[in-house]
Amino acid sequence: DVKVTQSSRYLVKRTGEKVFLECVQDMDHENMFWYRQDPGLGLRLIYFSYDVKMKEKGDIPEGYSVSREKKERFSLILESASTNQTSMYLCASSSTGELAKNIQYFGAGTRLSVL
Amino acid sequence: AQKITQTQPGMFVQEKEAVTLDCTYDTSDPSYGLFWYKQPSSGEMIFLIYQGSYDQQNATEGRYSLNFQKARKSANLVISASQLGDSAMYFCAMREFYGNNRLAFGKGNQVVVIP
Numbered sequence: 001d002v003k004v005t006q007s008s009r010y011l012v013k014r015t016g017e018k019v020f021l022e023c024v025q026d027m028d029h030e031n032m033f034w035y036r037q038d039p040g041l042g043l044r045l046i047y048f049s050y051d052v053k054m055k056e057k058g059d060i061p062e063g064y065s066v067s068r069e070k071k072e073r074f075s076l077i078l079e080s081a082s083t084n085q086t087s088m089y090l091c092a093s094s095s096t097g098e099l100a101k102n103i104q105y106f107g108a109g110t111r112l113s114v115l
Numbered sequence: 116a117q118k119i120t121q122t123q124p125g126m127f128v129q130e131k132e133a134v135t136l137d138c139t140y141d142t143s144d145p146s147y148g149l150f151w152y153k154q155p156s157s158g159e160m161i162f163l164i165y166q167g168s169y170d171q172q173n174a175t176e177g178r179y180s181l182n183f184q185k186a187r188k189s190a191n192l193v194i195s196a197s198q199l200g201d202s203a204m205y206f207c208a209m210r211e212f213y214g215n216n217r218l219a220f221g222k223g224n225q226v227v228v229i230p
């Protein structure tokens with residue numbers, strides 16, 4: 001089975017703190033993604049990566065950065081957390097295989113509260 | 116412009132009955148994939164079923180089937196013989212061939228199964 005593991009289920013941070021959200025996948029997937037999910041807004045893509053050290057901005061990259069030093073690990077970084085970054089964060093991974101199929105598999109999510 | 120539209124309000128369905136969740140999509144890409152995910156209250160996004168734009172037959176996975184009407188650009192999910200564990204949010208998503216592995220998600224449908 002595909003396993004995507006997010007390091008924390010719940011996280012509480014203070015405004016201005018630097019926050020790291022970690023995601024690890026065990027299926028040798030090339031692609032990894034970070035989303036945030038807010039009520040009424042659905043899932044919005046923050047950043048994604050299609051290879052080690054490669055990254056592309058998604059729809060809402062402001063206030064976030066990412067790091068992919070190893071194929072299995074994709075980190076989301078909040079340089080200076082703000083209250084409007086309180087949200088559910090979901091990591092996903094997919095392979096680059098059969099065109100237009102590439103199912104994304106998700107982790108359990110991290111509920112981040114910034115106080 | 117919104118690529119995936121899910122407009123049904125929250126639904127209550129009797130256990131053992133079938134339920135249909137509507138999804139319409141918008142794309143000019145001739146090659147694309149459509150996905151349905153389930154998100155229970157625990158938060159994890161669980162992949163359910165996939166339909167490719169060139170697939171001749173409607174996709175089925177156990178109790179899940181996809182009613183794919185390409186000309187109408189709709190991809191409705193049918194859950195047969197509902198179970199209490201089917202209570203969740205359901206998300207429709209699309210990946211376009213030229214979309215760089217990105218998924219566009221709808222805002223979701225809430226389903227509550229009652230005994």
